[in-house]
Amino acid sequence: MRVVSLMLPEHLDISEPELKILLAGELYEREKLSLGQAADLAGLSKRAFIEIMGMYGFSLFSKSEEDLLTDVANA
Template structure:
């Protein structure tokens, strides 16, 4: 596993009422969700990045208001018409 160091202002952690460990955990989840939503990561890879099981990642998507499906309704219709 690769370890990355990020400098975060102490005031930011204090404002969020987070300790460094919980902040890092939430930052990993938020980043994974963002990249999943932008279709840069698959659900499996995003869950791995977030440090969660796939089921826990899908639950996190719900908490963030992000659909667990990367296919739009229009894409589904097109796929159905092509089948």
């Protein structure tokens, strides 16, 4: 695991847990992390991460038509 340090502007009112959720959600949407990996990065269970994603405007569903059709076929 790699540690990253960020210098955030003083006026930016964001907590570390919220920043982790935002980063994890973005990386999940970009298909850089699996759902489990994103949940781990956010410090949440998969279920909690799934529930909170919508609150932050992230989608659980892939933007790829092929992935969506595979998900529907496997449902």
